[in-house]
Amino acid sequence: MSRFQELAFTPLVKQHQQEHGSRRQYERMAEHSPSGSTLGPDEQTFIGLRDSFYMASVSETGWPYVQHRGGPKGFVHPIDSSLIGFADLRGNKQYISLGNFDHDPRVALFFMDYPNQTRLKILGRVEVHEHDSKAPALIESFRPADKSSVVERVILVHVEGFDWNCPQHITPRYTVEEFQEALAPLTQKLAKLDEENAKLREKLRSLK
Structure with a gap:
């Protein structure tokens, strides 16, 4: 049994686990859990x-x-x-x-x-x-x-x-930082498209 289970799984906790059908599951987990x-x-x-x-x-x-x-x-x-x-x-x-x-x-x-x-x-x-x-x-x-x-x-x-x-x-x-990291590829792509559009608009103006 892990040290966490020793501290948290009191007799009353085990009683409720038994009542609700999870006691055997945690007994099996305890057999393979690190003891430290x-x-x-x-x-x-x-x-x-x-x-x-x-x-x-x-x-x-x-x-x-x-x-x-x-x-x-x-x-x-x-x-x-x-x-x-x-x-x-x-x-x-x-x-x-x-x-x-x-x-x-x-x-x-x-x-x-x-x-x-x-x-x-x-x-x-x-x-x-x-x-x-x-x-x-x-x-x-x-x-x-x-x-x-x-x-x-x-x-x-x-x-x-x-x-x-x-x-x-x-x-x-998600935090703001996590959103920014996830959206970074899309942000870079949009920036590249804006740059290309600006060049096209400049080229169209020069043809008038």
Whole structure:
């Protein structure tokens, strides 16, 4: 059984899987799943290409809180096979996630690739570096290219389990950059046609 299944498939979860007919399927999957919690090359590459993710934490009142984090591609750094990190930039100063980490360092992360309908789920424990001796070097190493962004701290996540989801029910969505990349051949073709039309119009004017 994978480490993710060990953490997520509680007795009550298994009970519902049994009731709804999926328990045997996951038992078969567990027989062939890697037992460790380390991220392989595919997982690390996938994380390094993302420009956003969702992070869930648990508050002192027991309520879950989900936060969206975004940045340029590669703003989440796979440091090694069991550790990832990112610069925590100054935002609306609510600090809900930060307070939740003081209460419980466990987090769940969702990394989404909407165009390819792919999702990577990670369970881990957070390590915050802000006022400690390691913070200055970490903040500098994670500082984004945009110098106007204020890095308040670096958040490291020690991976305890991960799982890939099937594409079912993931609605494809595209960023402006992804649209521009997909439309680049058509844009170039249109530009070439405009250039040819301009030359033809100039030639027609010269014949009058």
